[in-house]
Amino acid sequence: MPTQLTVRLPDDLGRTLRSASRRMQRKPSEIVRLALQEFLGTTAGRRGRPADRVRGLIGSLESGVPDLARKHRAYVLESLKHGR
Numbered sequence: 843m844p845t846q847l848t849v850r851l852p853d854d855l856g857r858t859l860r861s862a863s864r865r866m867q868r869k870p871s872e873i874v875r876l877a878l879q880e881f882l883g884t885t886a887g888r889r890g891r892p893a894d895r896v897r898g899l900i901g902s903l904e905s906g907v908p909d910l911a912r913k914h915r916a917y918v919l920e921s922l923k924h925g926r
Contacts, residue, residue: 849874 851859863870893900910917 859870859873862873866873907917
């Protein structure tokens with residue numbers, strides 16, 4: 843059995859929803875369901891740690907600095923000192 847939910851929206855969000863409803867030719871409830879599915883499927887459902895979210899990017903770039911992993915603190919401090 844479907845669950846019914848009543849939500850109070852601020853006036854500006856209600857206007858935006860009604861406008862999107864007319865533009866997309868969909869019921870406001872359908873737009874809200876789609877938005878919830880998207881939010882729960884991508885944002886809330888897969889939060890994890892920040893490192894987990896970018897794991898695929900780690901090590902994918904070449905810095906040109908051979909000892910960056912070992913001396914990263916020194917490089918960061920040097921960069922901050924010079925305003926870079």
